[in-house]
Amino acid sequence: MKIVQVTPVYRPALRYGGPVVAVHDLCRALAARGHDVTVMTTDVDGTGHSDVPLDRPLHQDGVTIRYFPSPLLRRIFWSPALGRALDGAMRDADLVHLHMIFQWPVWAGARAARAAGLPYVVSPRGMLVADMVRRRNRLAKTLWLALIERSTVERAAALQVASELEAAELAGFGWRLPPIAVVANGVDDPDPAIAGRPLAPDIAAAIAARPVVLYLGRLSWKKGLDRLLRAFALTPSGTLVIAGTDDEGLSTRLAALAEQLNIAARVRIVPRTVDGADKEALFAAAQLFVLPSYSENFGNTVLEAMRRGVAVVTTPQVGAAAIVEAAQAGLIVDGESPSFAAAMQQLIDDPARAAIMGAAGRRHVVAHYGWPAMAARIEQLYLSLIL
Numbered sequence: 001m002k003i004v005q006v007t008p009v010y011r012p013a014l015r016y017g018g019p020v021v022a023v024h025d026l027c028r029a030l031a032a033r034g035h036d037v038t039v040m041t042t043d044v045d046g047t048g049h050s051d052v053p054l055d056r057p058l059h060q061d062g063v064t065i066r067y068f069p070s071p072l073l074r075r076i077f078w079s080p081a082l083g084r085a086l087d088g089a090m091r092d093a094d095l096v097h098l099h100m101i102f103q104w105p106v107w108a109g110a111r112a113a114r115a116a117g118l119p120y121v122v123s124p125r126g127m128l129v130a131d132m133v134r135r136r137n138r139l140a141k142t143l144w145l146a147l148i149e150r151s152t153v154e155r156a157a158a159l160q161v162a163s164e165l166e167a168a169e170l171a172g173f174g175w176r177l178p179p180i181a182v183v184a185n186g187v188d189d190p191d192p193a194i195a196g197r198p199l200a201p202d203i204a205a206a207i208a209a210r211p212v213v214l215y216l217g218r219l220s221w222k223k224g225l226d227r228l229l230r231a232f233a234l235t236p237s238g239t240l241v242i243a244g245t246d247d248e249g250l251s252t253r254l255a256a257l258a259e260q261l262n263i264a265a266r267v268r269i270v271p272r273t274v275d276g277a278d279k280e281a282l283f284a285a286a287q288l289f290v291l292p293s294y295s296e297n298f299g300n301t302v303l304e305a306m307r308r309g310v311a312v313v314t315t316p317q318v319g320a321a322a323i324v325e326a327a328q329a330g331l332i333v334d335g336e337s338p339s340f341a342a343a344m345q346q347l348i349d350d351p352a353r354a355a356i357m358g359a360a361g362r363r364h365v366v367a368h369y370g371w372p373a374m375a376a377r378i379e380q381l382y383l384s385l386i387l
Contacts, residue, residue, distance in 0.1 A: 001382060002036040004089050006109030007099040008077040010041040010065060018217070018300040019125035022162075022185045023099045029186065029375035031062030039063055040089055042070045042077045042105065046247060054081075076104045083108045090116035095382050097121045098156075101128060101149050102141060110152040119157035119385045126162070126297030126319075128153075128170055150175055157385045160378065162298035163319025169297070181381045184323070186371035187303040190280055197277035206268035207285035209239040211348055214286035214310070216279070217301045219246040219271060224292035224315070225254055227335050231292070233261040234341035238348045239268060243282060246271035283308040287354050288347045292335045293318050303369055306361030311354040313343045323369070329361025 011024045023039075031037045038057075043049045050067065052058060058065045066089075068082035086108055090096070096113040098106045101124050113120040128149075150173075153159065159180045161167050167180050206212075213232070217223060225242060232240045240263075242254065251271035258267040274282065283289075289305035291314040302312055302320040312330030314321050324330045331343040347354040 001095070001379075001386070002093050003030065003038070003382065004086075004093045004096045004109075005037060005039045005099065006086070006096065006105050007039065007041050008103040008105050009044055010039050010067075018185075018298070019100060022125070022298075022300060023123075025186060025188065025371050026375060026378060027063045028061040029371040030378065032372070033375055033379060035379070037063045038089060038093075039065045040082060040086060040105070040109070041065065041067055042079045042082060043067045044070050044074055044077055073104070076102070078104045079108075083112075086112035087115070090118055093118060094386050095119055095121070097123065097160075097382075098152075099123045100125045101152070102144055107148050107152055110155070114155065121158050121160050121381065121385070122153055122156045123160045124153075124166070124170070124297075126166060126295075128166075128173070145173075153177070158381060160381060164322065165317070165319040166297040181377075183374060183377045183381065184320075184369060185298050185300055185303065186369055186374035187300070187307045187365055188371060190283075190308060191276075194277045194280060199281050200278050202270050202272075203243075203274070203278040203281055206239075206241045206243070206270055207281060209266075210285065211238050211287040211351070212282075212285045213238050213240045213344060213348065214282055214289050214305075215240070215242045215244075215291065216274065216282055216289070216304075217244045217291070218248075219244050219250040219254070220248055221250065222294050222296070224294050224335050225250065226257060227337060227340065228290060228292045229254065229257050229261060229263070229267070231335075231337040231340035231344065232267070233263045234337055235345045235348065238287075238344070239266050241268045241270070241282065241286075243270035243272075243274045245273045280308075283310055286310050287351055288313055288330070288344065290314065290340075290344065291318055292340055294335070296320075303365055306358075307365045307369075309355075309358040309362040311347050311357035312361065313340065313347065315340075323364070324361070327361050327364030329357050329364060 007023050027037050052067045068079045070079045090112050098109045154176050156178050251269050258264045289310045289312050296318040299318045299320040306329050312324050315335045321332045333339045333343045
């Protein structure tokens with residue numbers, strides 16, 4: 001099967017977090033299953049550009065990647081060169097898969113697919129959530145939904161979401177939705193080749209005092225890091241490590257809040273992208289992993305923590321919470337400070353219980369959530385649309 005994947009950004013643009021990583025891993029897993037996968041994307045990487053070729057295809061992990069410049073309107077990833085190339089890419093394709101919304105490449109990909117008579121799948125990647133629309137750029141997003149995105153979604157052959165929670169959010173818009181397929185993101189096994197490699201000094205310092213309570217992910221307002229700090233202030237012990245890319249400039253405010261709460265001595269903030277040996281060291285040091293998001297269509301790092309045998313404390317607003325519950329791999333509590341603090345303290349005080357939960361999570365993820373299994377489910381969705 002020849003599949004064209006359209007996404008605003010693609011690795012090596014790691015700063016965008018879980019959605020971009022999930023697209024990359026899905027494409028790699030589909031290629032491993034023998035499919036011809038071409039990714040059409042831009043070279044946008046934050047305020048700069050990815051160091052990638054723009055004049056020729058790049059081949060990586062069995063996937064063909066074509067990068068195009070975005071000269072203006074970079075917030076919506078406008079790329080006339082990508083728009084022109086999409087028409088040619090459709091000529092011998094079987095299906096188009098569009099990732100993320102509120103971005104110009106998704107509209108352009110849907111237009112090109114319809115012109116070529118091809119079915120297309122839309123994966124909103126957690127961006128079609130009513131509360132998120134209300135909280136951030138409400139007027140602009142509401143207009144975009146009315147003028148552009150609603151038509152793109154309603155005319156899709158299918159929608160793919162990562163959780164039942166995301167499916168419920170979509171239903172709440174009251175649109176005429178196509179069939180919805182719930183297929184979770186997968187998770188890779190840790191790379192044994194990086195074991196024992198030297199750690200960056202900031203990571204070594206962050207995990208020096210145990211027990212470690214770990215948050216790993218983008219430093220974003222929607223992750224609930226403010227209420228995480230307020231909850232942690234109600235616990236008498238442990239070290240909270242908050243690590244991840246800080247494109248929103250949140251780390252300074254988090255550090256100030258930790259000072260106000262008199263817990264600065266127990267909080268370590270690492271405001272950068274963490275990968276490789278540093279990432280594995282954080283998981284290895286953690287007694288529990290926390291994700292107190294206000295809204296999260298899935299939560300890739302939850303599965304990453306489970307795969308590494310780390311117990312999880314998270315909120316019902318996280319899509320992957322259903323997986324944690326099914327595996328009995330942690331505690332699901334509301335995000336209010338007393339509740340979240342009590343859950344964290346239970347697992348800080350009882351490392352044996354945390355270890356049992358962690359082991360249950362590892363078994364569950366290994367059995368059900370590897371990327372090969374998730375790619376096979378996406379493949380079945382594609383086949384149902386073209387046969």
